Amino acid sequence: MSKLKKPQLVEAVVFYNDRGICKQMLYSEFEAILDGVVGLPEFADSQVRLAYLMINARLQVRSVVFFYLDFDEDGRADTGWNLPLRQLAERAGRGPDLGAGPIRLACRSQCPVSWQQMHLWDPSLNADCNDLALLRDAVKVNSLGVLVEEEAPQVLDAERLQVAQEDSWYAPPEITKEMAEQLAEKMEKEHRLKTAQLVRQQRLRLSSLNQQNEEALARVRQAADQSNSALQEQMRALQHALRQQEEVNAGLQAQLAGETERYQASREEMALQMRALERHGRTEADILRAQFEGELQARVDAAVNEYREQLAIRDVELAYRDQVDAQLQAEINRLRQECEALEGQSGQQVLERLSQLGVVFVVYHPGAGHLTIPLTDIPRYQDNPQAYAAAKCFVSETQYRQWLAHYQQPTCEASLPSGERCSMPIDRVEAPSRFVVGESNCCPRHRAGGRLRTAG
Template sequence: MSMQIKPQMVEAVMFFSERGICKEMLFPEFEALLDGVVNMPEFADEQMRVVFVMINPRLLIRAAVFFYLDFDEKGSPDSGWNLPLRHLAERAGRGPDLGAGPIRLACRSQCPVSWHQMHLWDPSLAPGNNDLVLLRDAAKRNALGLLVEDDSAQSVAPERLQMASEDTWHAPDPAREVAEELSEKLDQEHRLKTAQLIKQQRLRITSLSQQAEDELAKFKLASEEQSKNLQGQIHGLHQALRQQEELNASLKAQLVAQADGFQKSREEMTRQLRAIETHGRTETDILRTQFEAESQAKVAAAVVEYKEQIAIRDMELAYRNEQDAQVQQELERLRREREESARQSGDQILERLAKLGMVFVVYHPGAGHLTIPLQDIARYQDNPMVYAAAKCFVSETQYRQWLMHYQQPSCEAPLPSGERCAMPIDRIDNPSRFVVGDSNCCARHKASASRLRTVS
């Protein structure tokens, strides 16, 4: 008698592309991919949508976890990826029925562990493009070659059948009882199908709402950045115009001063010439000759002096340029030494920690627990607020304003006395939903601000 292998629940991973499911593998193969044993060159430099599924021996899906996985330019998965797929599948909420009762479903809009939500994605439930239907059909095709449980009923041998005596036969049930049982069964099936349809529609509505909020936050951030850039350009143009006006005014003043000086010199020369003419032609020639000689001598002396000054300046400039070049070379050498020292000390430590499996996780209100890749450590150290704001799809200014509201949710509207209203208000947990002048005001000041905006 040969030993029969009993089918068991199987864990598998399926990759999605724009055309649907493009790759299927068992979970041990996926673990080998994560360990770097194999690579996926066809997924190089892409962020793939992946689903972890649990399939029963009848090829029906019992649980599904929808998550993202990044690949580098060589086709290797992100070394910092560490989602607990089995844990998420075990703690996931109820989802649609794919043939074996409601599945356990973990996705972006239904995540049992909040700090893993940003690493998950929502399946499309649109008719004709339902990702859950694609998963169900892929499991039925059994491209992974899973062991299937035989559902065929075991036939009973004829010799084991027993016939009851005629006096123990019973008359068939009345038709009314049969109709009632059939009606109750149909009604229960209809209720189950209706409940499953409502569950699917609620999940789809939640998914679409989350996508709409993400798109709106991205558009708001892009609009704010564009507005900030335009404001900076306008400010720069105003500043350049003001500098040009000041320069024009200075040049105009210089021209007026020079014109006055020329006018006074002309008047003085005219007066002297008239005085010379009164003393006779000869004296005029003598004075003119003396004047020209003195002028030429002064010009020659000035030219010599200026040439000497220029020569001295040229020597000083050459010496200074030489010193600047030496200082620049010394600064460049010191900078290279400092960068090399800093890189060898800090980067080596971080790389060693990353190779040991350490993950750099920080917590920011609104963004939750963020897993920082090794290549983003420097950008996070430069400005953690900007990094957290980008993860929330808002600007740094809006994130700081929301953080003040989140830490102390009270009305910030000013009173006639100059003090803040400080009335406790509801806290806005999502930074992208926070609106200055609305979310941080009580109902009375929010209504006042709304009337002011309507009048303006």
Template sequence: MSMQNKAQMVEAVMFFSERGGICKEMLFPEFEALLDGIVNMPEFADQQMRVAYVLINPRLLIKSVVFFYLDFDEKGAPDSGWNIPLQHLAERAGRGPDLGAGPIRLACRSQCPVSWHQMHLWDPNLAPGKNDLVLLRDAAKRNVLGLLVEDDSAQALAPERLQMASEDKWYAPDAAQEVADIVTEKQDREQRQKAAQLIKQQRLRITSLTQAHEEELAKLKQLNEAQSKNLQAQIHGLHQALQQQEALNASLKEQLAAQAASFQTSREEMTEQLRALEQHGRSKDDMLRTQLEAEMRAKIAAAVVEYKEQIAIRDVELAYSKEQDAQLQREIERLKREHNELAGQSGEQILDRLAKLGVVFVVYHPGAGHLTIALQDIARYQDNPMAYVAAKCFVSEAQYSQWLQHYQQPSCEAKLPNGERCAIPIDRIDTPSRFTLGESNCCARHKASSRLRTVS
């Protein structure tokens, strides 16, 4: 084999389909040509693809893997703003499972050496039978890319160089025992290495599931708080409407009393008129009095019926308002039960939804990384960027501001007796949702839990 054809380490890029298999393989120079716009991928048009950067040795064994996202537009061209340093991440990545050439270097969402690239990485599926790392290992072995393979035959010993030992030296008990001990020790070491790699793989999977579960719980908690506030506002509005109805009923009763008093006054005036008419004739007076009394009774009866109907309508509306109040209270209880039920569900559904999102604008904020802002959210982001980022981190705006102050200057904020700040350097909390005021921004001496234990 000439020097030009000598096998060496090769960089490759493999695309995963929605069904979970590998649908496209290419060498890294072809991937760079794709990023430069020289070629397009129409079959990936308007999709967000899961991609893996792999480093393959001359024996077709994987040494490093970086799992990342790549967005394509409607013409099949990749995102022009994509700028993830794959080689840098692969070099600084942590240890992963053994795929045949020792523990690989693995960079993914839950194990990212550069925090601000974490939002653009994804975690592989490590479930038995659906292991993405096994798919990559098998694809490298198939060698669809036609990589040069290291020739192991040259390392074999030529037959003519073999020497036959004399027959009296064929059996050596001590040597056989030594060889058996070496084989046993080698097997034990391999078993320990396999067990350690399995533990490493399971810890990586647990870390990924835990992070997704925490994000789902934080989102559900925020959704429940928003729904509770909305229902409380509706209840407050119904209470106000109920008070207005009661005030209106009282006003109507006052009007009815005033009109009854007015009718009484009119009746008294008519009575006076009747008395005056008695002087002109008894028969005419009786007729007029009978007519006036009949008209008065008719008017009073009609007014009483009308106001009784209005009062009955208001009473029905009042009862309906009270029924709506009771229904809203029952709805609050139902939402609380649904929240408790959803809190125990798996976080895999949120990953499926995130995979279908499209990137329009990208901004960077500490704690949230590079955020993808949909077109319909641009106005809300411009009005209050801090509240938008806090919502993406599933915390309140106040908690995110407190965490940001801690993130920029991770030191104890407790006040000493002389009024000065403690300012002892402390560990930085990288995630806003894990930040607790009085705990995360204080040293061990000034934490709230430490003060409680000291007092007790």
């Protein structure tokens, strides 16, 4: 007897864009891209969604791995990318049936290696845009030029053929109870397999939809928090400017009131002198009246001119002060940049040498998993690792720190009447985006109490 040959599987890679599948190639061509021999300028400075396929000789998909790949400004693949696609495809769980039985599927929501989950993405299983159906149809077109193996008819050896007795040639075989039970058991087994396959497909679709909804909700929450913080900061700045303007106006009003009182006193004094002179003669009174009005008008004009000069001088002083402040701030920024450049010059050179040697900087943060930090993001990570991890989880830094305290010690944080902490063990929330203060970090009794107090 001839030995059965194991069917050969062809490895291929498919590129996705917003409209669907945009490029196909064999895995050998993809390795040339990873080695930097060939570049793809159409994907320059972007993160591209790809799918690794294993295809049999009948143009049927057997394994799929959905993953990300970054390209630099010249369209060359990330040199630090080292995802084990073949191992992921071989160890992946079962997926939908694309024509040759359930495939092996590795994606973000179904990853055999947990710390590789961040480099994978979930396919869309919607009826109007099904990524798996697009893969199946694209493979059937055979744009890759895969050698197709035709199905050969099975030939039986003459020695293995058995001829029934002559008396049973024309009589139909009787269906016994045992045969009926075997047939029913076989049909029930096939029905269970099909049902289990449909359940797995629906679970995968639900997991993908939940992941997409959570990421979208986290992005919306983060944008809302940032917008709220910016509005609060703008409101505080306007309130501060308003208080300063009110203080300036109050000072000017007080000064104007004092000058008015002095003018009134001077006028009253002049009026008394004029009445005293009226007793000595009308002519002398007219002279004094004219003299008084002239002096009064001169004083008023002099005072007005003096205040105008003071206001002009104050405006010039404010403009000069703003100019000096701007110059000093520019000098401070320049000195700070020089200090930062001097401080990070030696360390930056070492990091660049390590990056050129192929060293990849990977850190682990709860909730975000293992993060691959690009060289350009290392200063931002050094300034605030918690904020960097929070951004990767699509939450604010405050929410991430509160979730981290809960993650490290999942106990109730509510206070008892005695002033002590409840400290009752509670379920740990694994994702920062699902953490809600007052709900996730409290036991059911205190959460219910909190709701009753709020309703009251």
